[in-house]
Amino acid sequence: MKSISLYVDRDSILHRIDPVNKMVYILAAIALPILVPNWYMALICMLCSLFLLWIGKVFQKSLPVYGFVFLILITVILIQGLFHPSNETPLFSLGLVTYYREGFLFALWITFRVINIVGSFLILVLTTKPSDLVESLVRRGLSPRFGYVLGSVFQIVPQMMSTMKRITDAQRSRGMETEGKLSVRIKAFLPLIGPVVLSSLIQVKERAMALEVRGFNAKGEKTFLHEEKAYVATRSILWGLWTVMIAAAVWRVFL
Amino acid sequence: MKKLVVEGLKYRYPGAQELALKDISFEVETGEFIGIIGRNLSGKSTLCQALVGLVPHFYHGAYGGKVIVDGLEVKNHTISEISRKVGIVFQNPFTQVTGSKLSVLEEVAFGLENMGVPRREMLERIDDALQLMGLEESKDRNPFDLSGGQMQRMAIAGIIAMKPQMIVLDEPTSQLDPQGSEEVFQAVQSLSREGMTVILTEHKPEKIARFADKVLLLDDGRVVDFDTPAQVFSREDLAEYGVEAPIYTKVCRQLNLRRVDSGLFPITLEEAREVLEKWR
Numbered sequence: 001m002k003s004i005s006l007y008v009d010r011d012s013i014l015h016r017i018d019p020v021n022k023m024v025y026i027l028a029a030i031a032l033p034i035l036v037p038n039w040y041m042a043l044i045c046m047l048c049s050l051f052l053l054w055i056g057k058v059f060q061k062s063l064p065v066y067g068f069v070f071l072i073l074i075t076v077i078l079i080q081g082l083f084h085p086s087n088e089t090p091l092f093s094l095g096l097v098t099y100y101r102e103g104f105l106f107a108l109w110i111t112f113r114v115i116n117i118v119g120s121f122l123i124l125v126l127t128t129k130p131s132d133l134v135e136s137l138v139r140r141g142l143s144p145r146f147g148y149v150l151g152s153v154f155q156i157v158p159q160m161m162s163t164m165k166r167i168t169d170a171q172r173s174r175g176m177e178t179e180g181k182l183s184v185r186i187k188a189f190l191p192l193i194g195p196v197v198l199s200s201l202i203q204v205k206e207r208a209m210a211l212e213v214r215g216f217n218a219k220g221e222k223t224f225l226h227e228e229k230a231y232v233a234t235r236s237i238l239w240g241l242w243t244v245m246i247a248a249a250v251w252r253v254f255l
Numbered sequence: 256m257k258k259l260v261v262e263g264l265k266y267r268y269p270g271a272q273e274l275a276l277k278d279i280s281f282e283v284e285t286g287e288f289i290g291i292i293g294r295n296l297s298g299k300s301t302l303c304q305a306l307v308g309l310v311p312h313f314y315h316g317a318y319g320g321k322v323i324v325d326g327l328e329v330k331n332h333t334i335s336e337i338s339r340k341v342g343i344v345f346q347n348p349f350t351q352v353t354g355s356k357l358s359v360l361e362e363v364a365f366g367l368e369n370m371g372v373p374r375r376e377m378l379e380r381i382d383d384a385l386q387l388m389g390l391e392e393s394k395d396r397n398p399f400d401l402s403g404g405q406m407q408r409m410a411i412a413g414i415i416a417m418k419p420q421m422i423v424l425d426e427p428t429s430q431l432d433p434q435g436s437e438e439v440f441q442a443v444q445s446l447s448r449e450g451m452t453v454i455l456t457e458h459k460p461e462k463i464a465r466f467a468d469k470v471l472l473l474d475d476g477r478v479v480d481f482d483t484p485a486q487v488f489s490r491e492d493l494a495e496y497g498v499e500a501p502i503y504t505k506v507c508r509q510l511n512l513r514r515v516d517s518g519l520f521p522i523t524l525e526e527a528r529e530v531l532e533k534w535r
Contacts, residue, residue, distance in 0.1 A: 101396030
């Protein structure tokens, strides 16, 4: 069964931390560098996120994602170094083009923040089973309907992709060109996407009925098949993260 | 005791001109196995959905008459209330999988979680249901990795774990291969033996003849006949309703060989053999 989830099944302390805490960590990783807008904070936060990825034994798995992000960051470093408004001190020159120190530092600062934010999301995505995340949220009062939508995305999207593949094969067997020039591909798009959308809509109706007769809309308290997972130090991590964030906010307002 | 009473049921889908069900009445006793036959568009699926409340609550549309399941009038209760009394299994095994669960065990638990069944009882009920459907060994597999027959049995397990008193199966084997469909029939038969009231629509007359206590013949939204399989399949005018008799009945009809006791044509392999042996 193909899955679109990036979850990596490893045994680490990070895998035993409440998914909700990981979400709060994302919030903290975004908020702290904004509240404390200096270089050191960005650096500390970035190192912290990378360190956590390493603790979670998923650092290697995060590299392909970073590879993609670096592509964008390189353009940021180039452009800021060349054109940032506060550029004064030249770092080096290549012919007519001069690269400036101020722009470079600014770009570096952005880079740290981006790596940090991407890292914090990767911590959640790589070390949390999607179903655990959804269950954790539903237990905390997320509507089970919304929980179902979140949970089903991970299975139904791959199903739709295999339907898409089947329909592509079917259309090709009828002589339709689906590969080659862009114009050919664009022409092939409608006859492919039409059946996919229609068959998905029909399936949605049938699935809605099947859910309905299994009490999807039943009123009253729902129960869970699995016992609530025992996560590590849930309370203290949660309070710790909020304390740090509040402290940063207080620092920003009063100092 | 009457498990199901249908009285003058009429129904029209929203936007449709013609009634899908035109004045249907019949009664089913507790523990009976009822087969529903009829050509395509004769109203079989609509009738099935009317028994569990999808008609009218899911589709809306114009509704008349009464469906009473175990004392509960369908029109006045929500689908989730009715789902405690009667469950339904649909044709396509794939679209019945919730898609949000990662194992067969969790999939079967879905209805129970919604009903708020306590955890311990939930595990017992799931174990029973999986055992009855012969799926204990697959309980940790991903629902989408099962074969069609297994998936359909998982769908049935998900329903019977909710402990309804009646189960409706709407052409449960039409998309399965012979082996998968035999698996499902065996499973349904074991439910029937446990005393559950079963209502099944099916295109294969041999299966209906073998398993059903009574047959409801539908045509154009009306009940043509509601009698024992032998009576219904011995009718002269079956072809007019787009229904075929079992192959054994057809052969014996050609040879004009009737059973001695009832004067009807044989409908199963065993009955046919009995009659043919005497004839020889």
